[in-house]
Amino acid sequence: MPQFLSTTDADFEQRFSAVLAAKREDSPDVDDVVSGIIADVRARGDVAVLELTAKFDRMQIDADQIRLSDAEIDAEIAKVSDEEQHALELAAERIRAYHTRQMPSDEMWTDPDGATLGWRWTPVSAAGLYVPGGLASYPSSVLMNAVPAKVAGVERLAMVVPTPDGIINPLVMMAARVAGVDEVYRIGGAQAVAALAYGTETIAPVDKITGPGNAFVAAAKRRVFGKVGIDMIAGPSEILVIADGDNDADWIALDLMSQAEHDESAQSLLITTDAAFGQAVADAVTVRLETLERREIAGASWRDFGAIITVRDLDEAARLCDRIAPEHLELCVADPEALSDKITHAGAIFLGQWTPEAIGDYVGGPNHVLPTARSARFSSGLSVLDFLKRTTLAKMSPEALRAIGPAAEVLATSESLEAHGLSVTARLRKLNG
Ligand SMILES: NC(=O)c1ccc[n+]([C@@H]2O[C@H](COP(=O)([O-])OP(=O)(O)OC[C@H]3O[C@@H](n4cnc5c(N)ncnc54)[C@H](O)[C@@H]3O)[C@@H](O)[C@H]2O)c1
Ligand SMILES: N[C@H](CO)Cc1c[nH]c[nH+]1
Ligand SMILES: [Zn+2]
Structure with a gap:
């Protein structure tokens, strides 16, 4: 069972602070492990990557197998059904259309003192794209990483994806092909991030690393920042649903579980103006958890990090939301636009009850690589801007x-x-x- 809180409780502040602090990816243990892995990859290159891959992904390969050959990729792509291919192409097209609109313009002007000033945007030369693959496969994350990089004009796209037990997901390979990825490496975790940042005998270093991942990946990106650029901390998934009582409890339960099923460290929160509705959602989650395929993961996340918070009104909900700064925010209320105007800190907002968050994960168009762990207070979802840098120009x-x-x-x-x-x-x- 998740925690039940109400803003009318005497101990609300204390318990709400505990919910905020119950973050899953800052743990010193994870950071210690990651720092050791990065040092090892820096010192021993491919040898360390291979040992760590054998240990964490249960896969014994040689250095010349780290990169997938074109023939291997072709063989995987041949397994993709027409239906899957069409869905992937529709997603890619919508993501490309959305991100093309993000391209910023160069500027140049002469001011009244006669100084000619401006700026111009240029892409990074090489991007390292992290595609998660430990507990689930993410063809959609290939597109979310690679399409904006291509739109920005990045020359070299190097993708890493763990393939636990040696199992390759064909759709991940097709997504890489559709999006124009140049190099695919079958490694993951902190060792893959370190290899992209520092290079190994097999992998040339990149300039910027983007993409989501678990707590180990998030910690590794934090640690290599400075040597390379990173997009943001896009760690274990989160959702906050703000719902009034006029909703289908089962729909909201599924929306909460859609993020809980990513990872035991995911976090699903409900804020509602109607305590009875909150209880109905909790009951609906219990029923769904009896049959969901990923009930072990979703159940653990819901038990350890889930919460249902009853508030007096939607203004109070908006204030709490800004303190949470969720990765995903669903507004299932009568006037979602009005409520959205009152919220400043959220990675992505989904307006109204016909917009399940999962649409944004796959086909909406906006990017699904989004800031987690309250970092939406200061960062944004992945965009073409993450693959560009701005050079200023001045002529006297x-x-x-x-x-x-x-x-x-x-x-x-x-x-x-x-x-x-x-x-x-x-x-x-x-x-x-
Ligand atoms: N925020 C976002 O935009 C976003 C988008 C998609 C997915 N996600 C998140 O990405 C994550 C994907 O996680 P995943 O596990 O499926 O795949 P992953 O690829 O992120 O992690 C798998 C790797 O973690 C490493 N690892 C696992 N246990 C380890 C240990 N004990 N010590 C050291 N390394 C270890 C291994 O190297 C393994 O290859 C989920 O948390 C999901 O919620 C976030
Ligand atoms: N919800 C994830 C971002 O937190 C993205 C994703 C990909 N596939 C399914 N979901
Ligand atoms: Zn998702």
Whole structure:
């Protein structure tokens, strides 16, 4: 059973803080393990990757098998049904259309002082795409990573995906082909993140690593940041549903379970204005957990991290939501747009009862790689911007240097940086004869 809380309870603040703190991916144990794995891959390259893959994915391979050959990929793709292929292509098309609209423009203008200024966007050269594969397979995450990278114009896309027990998911391979991934490596976890960041004999290092993963992957991305760029912390999935009493309890139960079934460390929360509805949802979850295929995982997540919170009104719900900063937020209320306007911190918002979060996981168009563990307070879902960087441009005319150079000289003197000031003075002397 999840926890039941009500904002009218005397101990609400204390219990709500415990729900917020019950985060699943910051644990020192995970970080210690990950730091050891990264050090090992840096020191021993492929040998370490192979040993760790044998240990965590139960798969014995040689270094020349880390990368999948084109023939192996073709053989997997041949197993994909027409129905699956069409679904994947529809998803890819919708994701591409959405992300194409995100492309920012270059700018260049001359200001009143005569300075020509601007910026231009250029893609990173090589992106490392993490596709999870420990407890489930994620063809959709291939598309969510690779399509925006392609739209941004990234030259080299290197994808890593664990294949526990050596089992390759054909749809993951087809998604890689559809999206234009250049290299596919059958490794996962912290060792794959380290290999992408530092390189090994087999894998050339990349400039940026994106994509979701479990607590080990999230911790590894945190640790390699600086050596490479990362998109965000996209760890174990989360959902917050805000629902009034005018909903089908079973639909809401399924929405909560849709994220709980990802991982025992996932978190599903319900905030409702109607305590009786909250109980009905809890009962519906209990019934669903009797038959769901992934009931062990979903049940553990719901038991350990789930909560049902009764609030006085939707304004209170919005304030609590901003403190949670959920990865996914479903608004199943009469006027979802009005409630959405009151919320600042959420990775992705799903408006109204006809928009189950799962649509966003697959075919909606927006990206499903989203910030978790309350990081939606300061970061956003994956987008083309994650694969681009901005270079600023400045050109001074002689008139512009005359107009603004003296202020630079003053500031250089006040910072005691003589050469800075003199580099301007030398030019102004020439201009002023
Ligand atoms: N936030 C998002 O945008 C988003 C999107 C999709 C999936 N997800 C999340 O991604 C995760 C996928 O997890 P997964 O496990 O299925 O696949 P995964 O690929 O993320 O993790 C599997 C790897 O974890 C490593 N690992 C497992 N146990 C370990 C241990 N004890 N010590 C060291 N390493 C260990 C192994 O190397 C294994 O290859 C889920 O938590 C899911 O909720 C998040
Ligand atoms: N809900 C996940 C993001 O937290 C994404 C996903 C992929 N497939 C199914 N779901
Ligand atoms: Zn999902």
